[in-house]
Amino acid sequence: MRYGAATFVDADGVRTPVELVASSDAVELTLTAALLERSRFPATLDPVIGPVIDTCNPVQGAGSFQSNVAVAFDGTNFLAVWEDARGSAGTKLFATRVSPTGVVLDPQGISIGASNVQQYNPSVAFGGGNFFIVYQQRGGSFGSYRSYFARVSPSGALLDPLGVRLSP
DSSP: OEEEEEEEEOTTOOEEEEOEEEOSSOEEEOOOHHHHHHOOSSOEEEEEEEOOOOOSSOSTTOOSOEEEEEEEEOSSOEEEEEEEOOSSSSSEEEEEEEOTTOOBSOTTOEEESOTTSOEEEEEEEEETTEEEEEEEEEOSSTTOEEEEEEEEOTTSOBSOTTOEEOOO
16 A cells, blocks of 8 residues: 555645554554644545555556556446557557556456557547447548547457447
C-alpha cells in the first residue's frame, strides 16, 4: 500500500496537514489536542491512500510506442484502451482489464478491430452490460478515416472482432 499526505478539514474549511506514520500492519494518523480544540465540527480526515500499482510494463508484448489511453469502469474492473505500435500494421488499438487493486487481467492485451488496418483516438464507456469503444480507423485513401465501435464484455471477450463502422 502507498500513502501520502493527509489533511484534516474542519467545518469552516480550515485545512491542516496531518502526519502519517506507517507500521508493518497499519497507518496511524495523529491529531493533536490543540487541533481538536480549535476546530469546528463536523470535520473530515482526508488521507491519500491507494494500492501499489506497477506501471513499468503491465501488458506483455506491448510495442515501443503506446499513447492516447482511455479508461472506463464497470463497477468491478477498469478497461484501459490505447494506441499501440506493436506488430507490422502500424498503430492498432489494444485493451486490458485492470482490477481496482491494479492487477492486469489481460496480460497480452485484447486486440481491438481489424488486424491489418491502423486505428487511432480511442474513447471508452460502460453501458448496457458491456464496454463500448469508439475509435477512428484508416480508410481506403491516404488521410481518410472512418469511425468504428467495438464492444468488450466484462469478462474480456471482444464482441465485435472486426469493429462496426459508424461513418461512411
